[in-house]
Amino acid sequence: MSDAVTTNIHDLSQYLTAPWAVAGAAVAASAIYYYLNNGQLETFSPIIDFNNQTRLVKGRKDGARVSTMSKSDELLSYHYDDAKTMYELFLKAQQISKNGDYLGWKPSATEPYKWLKYSEVQKISEQLGSAFIELGIEPSNPQPFVGIYARNRPEWVIAETACNTYSLVNIPLYNTLGTEAINFILMQTQLKIVVCDDSVKALELMNFESSLKILVIIEGISDEARAKAAEKNIKLYLFEQLKTIGSEKLKKPIPPKPNSLATISYTSGTTGMPKGALITHEGIVSVSACVLEFVYKTDIISGKEQERYMSYLPLAHMFERVSQAALMSLGAKIGFFQGDIRKLLDDMKEIKPTIFCTVPRLLNRVYAKVSQRICFLAQ
Numbered sequence: 001m002s003d004a005v006t007t008n009i010h011d012l013s014q015y016l017t018a019p020w021a022v023a024g025a026a027v028a029a030s031a032i033y034y035y036l037n038n039g040q041l042e043t044f045s046p047i048i049d050f051n052n053q054t055r056l057v058k059g060r061k062d063g064a065r066v067s068t069m070s071k072s073d074e075l076l077s078y079h080y081d082d083a084k085t086m087y088e089l090f091l092k093a094q095q096i097s098k099n100g101d102y103l104g105w106k107p108s109a110t111e112p113y114k115w116l117k118y119s120e121v122q123k124i125s126e127q128l129g130s131a132f133i134e135l136g137i138e139p140s141n142p143q144p145f146v147g148i149y150a151r152n153r154p155e156w157v158i159a160e161t162a163c164n165t166y167s168l169v170n171i172p173l174y175n176t177l178g179t180e181a182i183n184f185i186l187m188q189t190q191l192k193i194v195v196c197d198d199s200v201k202a203l204e205l206m207n208f209e210s211s212l213k214i215l216v217i218i219e220g221i222s223d224e225a226r227a228k229a230a231e232k233n234i235k236l237y238l239f240e241q242l243k244t245i246g247s248e249k250l251k252k253p254i255p256p257k258p259n260s261l262a263t264i265s266y267t268s269g270t271t272g273m274p275k276g277a278l279i280t281h282e283g284i285v286s287v288s289a290c291v292l293e294f295v296y297k298t299d300i301i302s303g304k305e306q307e308r309y310m311s312y313l314p315l316a317h318m319f320e321r322v323s324q325a326a327l328m329s330l331g332a333k334i335g336f337f338q339g340d341i342r343k344l345l346d347d348m349k350e351i352k353p354t355i356f357c358t359v360p361r362l363l364n365r366v367y368a369k370v371s372q373r374i375c376f377l378a379q
Helices: 002-010 021-037 086-096 118-134 154-165 179-189 199-206 223-232 239-248 281-298 318-329 341-351 360-378
Strands: 054-056 065-067 101-105 114-117 145-149 169-172 193-196 214-217 235-238 261-267 275-280 308-311 333-336
Touching: 086 118, 086 154, 086 281, 086 318, 101 118, 101 154, 114 118, 118 154, 118 239, 145 154, 145 179, 154 169, 154 193, 154 261, 179 199, 179 261, 179 275, 193 199, 199 214, 199 223, 214 239, 223 235, 235 239, 261 281, 275 281, 281 318, 308 318, 308 341, 318 333, 333 341, 341 360
Parallel strands: 101 333, 145 169, 145 193, 169 261, 193 214, 214 235, 308 333
Antiparallel strands: 054 065, 101 114, 261 275
């Protein structure tokens, strides 16, 4: 048995060098499945020739190429005819899942994961979005921006869904940008409202000279944060308070169009200040549809149960957001890790993801765990 398993493990190498991240997702899912279930790791046959991944587009003289997986040279804009924006895709996911579980989190190390259903996320998102509008952040404004400065958690996705529901534009912030870069983004976008994890991040934001008027804090407001806010003339709200404001002033959704701006994604780049990429709903839906096409071709989804996904890669980056959009397209449930990378495998054992998007650093850890298990079984 050990020889067979070792051979299968070595077969992973052809996937780990693939330029497509989703190939890594398929491989990781199989490795994780083995680790979580102590089963036999299956051997997968490549669905593409890694030495012949693209072909020239017919009739083009500019060198444009298309994936050899594509049957035509036409660009894929969406997967579902009735889901061409992130808002429509969310509604479609609720239908596909039959209002199943959507967002999950672990309240404490000793408690099991808790889940919000798609309809519950829709309700809270409408409350939050209504509150944003009530506080003056409207889609008709020249800068209908909502900042999100938080780790991966249900409130992050709820804030994003609130923006999608009311044609607002989310702008993620993240620690690794550095304080100078965050200050630059605040100034360039003239952000007036940011949703953040806790008072520590709120205090950090209030140290900058900016246009901030409102901070929404998820975990609680400290006395220090209140004092600083009073000094800076910034209003502080708890996340729960915005839900109450929105429920009392509930507004009808203002759906975006495919070409509506969905997010401004800043990247540190290699030189100078961060560069903000203007990304439309159509752009995210298009890429997620391509990911979905790839996933279907890998046969890693059974269709017999609700797919499960674990979120740990930063939501501030488009890789994770596109991955979640693709999983949402399947009506999947998404569980968030506890925030501690050392507990990641424990979180996986509880969520048991059927699809897992990852990066080489984590795959090395998984490889080590699987190899350790194989050595144990071989003794």
